[in-house]
Amino acid sequence: MKERKINIRKAAVLGAGVMGSKIAALLAGVDIPTYLLDIVPKELDQKDIKKGLTRESPEFRNKLAKAGIDGTVGASPPALFSPADLKLVTVGNFEDNLGWLADADWVIEVVAEDLKIKTDLLKKVEAVIRPGTIISTNTSGLSIEKISEALSKETRTHFLGTHFFNPPRHMKLLEIIPGKTTDPKVVSFMADFCERRLGKSIVLAKDTPNFIANRIGVYSLFTAVRTMVEGGYTIEEVDAITGPPMGRPKSASFRTADMVGLDTLAKVAHNVYDSLRDASEKEFFSVPPFLNKMVEMGLLGDKAQKGFYKKVSDLSGTKIYALDYNTVDYVPQRKPDLPILEQLKAVADPAASLQKLAYSDDRAGQFAWKVLKKMLLYCAAKIPEIADNILAIDQAMRWGFNWELGPFETWDAIGVRKSVERMRQEGEKIPQNVEEMLAKGHERFYKQRDGKRAYYDFARAAYVDIEEKPEIILLPSLKERKKIVRSNPGACLVDMGDGVVCLEFRTPNNAIDDDVVRMINESLDEVEENFEGMVIGNQGVNFSPGADVKKIYGLMVNKDWTTLDRVAGELQQALMRVKYSRKPVVAAPFRMTLGGGCETCLSASAVRAYAETYMGLVEMGVGIIPAGGGTKEMLLRATEYFPPSTPSAIPGGGRPDLIPYVARAFETIATGKVSTSAQDARSIGFLRTSDWTTMNFDHLLYDAKQTVLCLVKQGYRPPRPRDDIRVIGRSGRAFLELMVYLMRDAGYITDTDAHIARRLAYVISGGDVDMNTLVTEQYILDLEREVLCSLAGEEKTQARMRSMAETGKMLHN
Numbered sequence: 001m002k003e004r005k006i007n008i009r010k011a012a013v014l015g016a017g018v019m020g021s022k023i024a025a026l027l028a029g030v031d032i033p034t035y036l037l038d039i040v041p042k043e044l045d046q047k048d049i050k051k052g053l054t055r056e057s058p059e060f061r062n063k064l065a066k067a068g069i070d071g072t073v074g075a076s077p078p079a080l081f082s083p084a085d086l087k088l089v090t091v092g093n094f095e096d097n098l099g100w101l102a103d104a105d106w107v108i109e110v111v112a113e114d115l116k117i118k119t120d121l122l123k124k125v126e127a128v129i130r131p132g133t134i135i136s137t138n139t140s141g142l143s144i145e146k147i148s149e150a151l152s153k154e155t156r157t158h159f160l161g162t163h164f165f166n167p168p169r170h171m172k173l174l175e176i177i178p179g180k181t182t183d184p185k186v187v188s189f190m191a192d193f194c195e196r197r198l199g200k201s202i203v204l205a206k207d208t209p210n211f212i213a214n215r216i217g218v219y220s221l222f223t224a225v226r227t228m229v230e231g232g233y234t235i236e237e238v239d240a241i242t243g244p245p246m247g248r249p250k251s252a253s254f255r256t257a258d259m260v261g262l263d264t265l266a267k268v269a270h271n272v273y274d275s276l277r278d279a280s281e282k283e284f285f286s287v288p289p290f291l292n293k294m295v296e297m298g299l300l301g302d303k304a305q306k307g308f309y310k311k312v313s314d315l316s317g318t319k320i321y322a323l324d325y326n327t328v329d330y331v332p333q334r335k336p337d338l339p340i341l342e343q344l345k346a347v348a349d350p351a352a353s354l355q356k357l358a359y360s361d362d363r364a365g366q367f368a369w370k371v372l373k374k375m376l377l378y379c380a381a382k383i384p385e386i387a388d389n390i391l392a393i394d395q396a397m398r399w400g401f402n403w404e405l406g407p408f409e410t411w412d413a414i415g416v417r418k419s420v421e422r423m424r425q426e427g428e429k430i431p432q433n434v435e436e437m438l439a440k441g442h443e444r445f446y447k448q449r450d451g452k453r454a455y456y457d458f459a460r461a462a463y464v465d466i467e468e469k470p471e472i473i474l475l476p477s478l479k480e481r482k483k484i485v486r487s488n489p490g491a492c493l494v495d496m497g498d499g500v501v502c503l504e505f506r507t508p509n510n511a512i513d514d515d516v517v518r519m520i521n522e523s524l525d526e527v528e529e530n531f532e533g534m535v536i537g538n539q540g541v542n543f544s545p546g547a548d549v550k551k552i553y554g555l556m557v558n559k560d561w562t563t564l565d566r567v568a569g570e571l572q573q574a575l576m577r578v579k580y581s582r583k584p585v586v587a588a589p590f591r592m593t594l595g596g597g598c599e600t601c602l603s604a605s606a607v608r609a610y611a612e613t614y615m616g617l618v619e620m621g622v623g624i625i626p627a628g629g630g631t632k633e634m635l636l637r638a639t640e641y642f643p644p645s646t647p648s649a650i651p652g653g654g655r656p657d658l659i660p661y662v663a664r665a666f667e668t669i670a671t672g673k674v675s676t677s678a679q680d681a682r683s684i685g686f687l688r689t690s691d692w693t694t695m696n697f698d699h700l701l702y703d704a705k706q707t708v709l710c711l712v713k714q715g716y717r718p719p720r721p722r723d724d725i726r727v728i729g730r731s732g733r734a735f736l737e738l739m740v741y742l743m744r745d746a747g748y749i750t751d752t753d754a755h756i757a758r759r760l761a762y763v764i765s766g767g768d769v770d771m772n773t774l775v776t777e778q779y780i781l782d783l784e785r786e787v788l789c790s791l792a793g794e795e796k797t798q799a800r801m802r803s804m805a806e807t808g809k810m811l812h813n
Helices: 018-029 046-050 063-070 083-088 098-103 115-126 144-148 184-196 213-231 235-241 254-260 262-275 279-284 289-296 339-344 350-358 363-381 390-401 407-414 416-425 432-439 475-480 514-530 549-557 561-579 596-603 630-639 659-670 678-684 697-713 729-745 751-764 777-792 795-807
Strands: 011-014 034-038 089-093 106-109 134-137 159-164 173-178 201-204 309-314 317-324 329-332 446-449 452-457 462-465 484-488 491-497 500-505 533-536 585-587 591-594 606-610 613-616 692-694
Touching (some): 018 063, 018 089, 034 063, 083 089, 098 115, 106 115, 134 184, 144 159, 159 184, 173 390, 235 254, 235 317, 235 363, 339 350, 350 363, 363 407, 390 407, 407 416, 484 514, 533 697, 549 777, 549 795, 561 596, 591 596, 606 697, 630 751, 659 729
Parallel strands (some): 134 159, 585 606, 606 692
Antiparallel strands (some): 446 452, 452 462, 484 491, 491 500
16 A cells, blocks of 8 residues: 655644644644634633523534634734634534544644643544544643553654744744654654744754753753842842843843743743652752742733733833742832943844853852853753753754853853863862863864864764755855855855855845945846846844934934935935846845835845745834835835726726725835735735745745746846836825825824825825826936935934934834
8 A cells, every 4th residue: 555645734733722822823824724623611601691602502612712713813923924814724622523633634732731631632633533644742841652652553653742832933943852653754744844834943852851942941040040049139130131141032031931921830840840850950940939929829920911020000101010039029120230231232242242241250240150050061961861962952942942042052152161160160060071072172062164063962072064954045154165256344245056146234233325235236237247146135133124224314414415315316226226137136035124125125026035024114213205216116016007098988998096006005104014924015015926935034045046046947037117107196195195184183193294194195196297197217216315305304304313323213203
C-alpha cells in the first residue's frame, strides 16, 4: 500500500481559551480551515434563557468556542490578520462534534494544563481520527510521554508537542518536542511546515520539564526575585535593570510576568518543582511566598488589571502603582536612581552595554552580575539534559523571550574567561563542559570563520558551523564575503547572487536621507547595466519610518525652502526611477513601513511583504502631506482601473464617477491610517492584490529575490509613464472639504488637522482644474512639493515637526 503523503489542508484546535482561540486565528490567517472545539457549558445563564435557548441549542452548546474566537476580534496585539479570517473557523463542542476530526490533518490539543484532562480527551480523539493524522499538544511543560501513554503505538508515531508562545501570531518561537516513538518524518514535516506556513522559528526540545525557554525563563526570573529580596531592591529597580540595559525587552522581568499571568507562572514553576529530583534545583523552583500570596489575593497581572503593577485612574489622570512585596500592597511608582543606566543609553551595541553593566560596581551592576552569573552557570549545567547544544538554548531565549542575546551570546559579550575567573573567586562551581572548553584554549562560544558563524559544541569539543538554509539570506554574512557592489554612509548595494542585488538602508532607524536617495539612483544605474533586478530590503528593526525628520526640521528652522523643495524633488525622481526601471525592483517591507518607506513600496515593480508589515502614510502627524510621490501613487491606485467612459445614452459614453474612490484614498492619508498586517495593507490599498506575503521574516529576502527572478523569467516590462490621469478637480475637492468639515464638526480632528487635510485635498483632486481634466504624474508631484513647502513655513507644522525631531512623539496640536 502506498504510504500516505503528509499534508495539512485542515486543522482542529481543541480548547478555545486564550491560546487555543489565537492558534485557530493564526491557522485561519494562513488559509487553513480550522475547527475550534470546547466543552459544553454546564448550565444555561440568564442571557441564554432570555434568548430562548435550551441545553440542546447549538448556540448554547458551542458558546464557549464561539466566545473564544470572538475574543480574537479587537485583541491587542491583533490575533487576526483580517476579520475575514473568521470565516475559516468553525466552532463546535467535544460532545457533538468530535466526529469532525476525521476531516482534520492536524489536531492540536490546547486544553487546561491537567494531565488527566488531556489524556482523557486524547483517547476520545484517537477513536475518530483517520490513520496518520498528526496530533500535537500545546502543553507548556507537561511530559509528552505521559500525555500520550494511553494512545496506541501507531498513534504515538504521529504525536508530538508543539509549544506555541503567547501571542502565537507574533511570537517567533515554536518548540517542537518529539516523543520517544514519534516518526522522524513527522517531526521533520512539522518543523518545515510550521517554519514556512506559520512563520515560526523552530527549536527542537527534549521532553524535560518545561522544555527549554520556560525552564530558563522561570529560572532567570526567580533568580531576579531572590536577588531583589536579598538586596532590598524594588520592583521598579529590577525592571529598570533587567530590560534594555541587559539586552531584554522593555517589559523586563515583572511587566513580562504580569503579561504572562502570575497564576500561569506559578503553575509552570510548580510543574518543574514536581518533576525534578535534584533537591537543590527543586528548591530553587519553589514559588516565593509573596508570589503565592499574590496569586491567592487574585493579583494575577494584566488579566486582573493588577499584578506587580496596577493602573489607578482618577480626575487627575492615570497613575501607575507598583507592588511593595514586603507588604503585598501598592505604592506610587518610583523612578529608580541608578546612574549607570543613564550612561548606558548612549551605548548602541547591546553586547558593549551588557559588559559595561555587568562589571559596574554600582547598585545596578551588582544586581545584573548576580543574576547573570547564576543564569549562565545554570544554562551550561543543563546541557545536554534539556538541549543538545548552546545554539538551541540561545535561539529559544531570543525567539521565545525576545532577548537580544541568548545566554551563551551574553557570556561571550561579558568575556568567558574573565567572568569565569570572577565566578571562581566568588566560590561558584563552574560546569565541567565550560572548564574543558577554556582548558583547550577556546575563549568564546561563537566565532566567525570563512564568512560563517560557528558555535562551540561541548559534545564534540569543537566548533560547528551553524547550518545556513538557502531560504535565509543574511546581509552581514554577504558583506563579510565582500559582496558589496556599491556603498555610502547611508546605504549599500549587496550582491545576493543569481543576478539579483539588495539595496540596504543603513542610516539610524533606516530613515531616508540624501545618502539613501543617492544610492537609489546609483543602484539603478548599476542594475540596469549589470544585473537582472533588485530587492529593496534590510534586516533592521523596521523597514523604514520615512524621511529624516531632523533634517527636514532643520531646513524649516532655517527657512531654506529652496533646499527643501530640492530634497523632496530628488526623492520623487528617485522613486519615479524605481517605478520605471527597465529591470524589476521588488520592495521587501516589514514591521514599521511609514512615510517615505511606504512611498518606496508604492513605487516598486512588486512588493514581497512580511506578514507583520505596518504600512502607512503618516505625514499628517508631522504637519505635512506625503510628498515623495505617495499622494500621487494613492491617487493612481484609486482610479487606475476605471475606463475613460462608461456605457451611456450620451454619445461617446459618460464619465465614471471617481469621487468615491478618490475620497477613500484621501481618507486613508488624512487619517494617517496604518495597516495592522500585510493582509490589512492590501485591503487599505498600500499593497496590490498581485503582491506577495511571506510569513517567516527570516525568509523575506530570499522570497523577494525569488520574486525578482520570477518577474525576469516572465519577461518583465516596466509600466508606461502616465500622462492621462483623470482628476476630480475643483468640484471633487469640494466634496473632500465637506468630509473634512464633518470630521472637524464631530470633534474627530483638530483645526490644524483640518487645515492640512484641505491642503491634501487640493493635491489629490488635481489642483485648480475642472473635473475630468487629464494631467501627468509630474504635475501631481509638483503639487505635492508646492503644498509641502507651503505647510513647512507654518507655525503649527513646525511645532509638530519639532516634537517628532526632538522627542520622537507626534504632537496633536
